[in-house]
Amino acid sequence: MSTAPNPIDLQRHLSMVDYPASKDDLIDAAREQDADEDIIEALEAMPDRQYDGPSAVSQAINRL
Incomplete structure (x- = not known):
């Protein structure tokens, strides 16, 4: 993956998630x-663990 998805788009697509x-x-x-394929690919590339909230998801994606 070349660039991280837009964080606003990412969180918009995850707004219904219960953390x-x-x-x-x-x-x-x-x-x-x-969600766009860029967002799906970014989520698939994250470590397989529990995420406490939106900021933890954004941090994991930004580390890719």
Whole structure:
């Protein structure tokens, strides 16, 4: 992946997530919200763990 997705778009597609959430929960939620492939790919590339909130997701994606 060359660039991280726009953080506003990312959080818009994850707005319905109840945290803490697993990587798979985040991917499923993004797909349900018709997220772009860039967002799905970024979520798939994150470490497989529990995320406490939106900032933890953004931090994980920015480290890719």
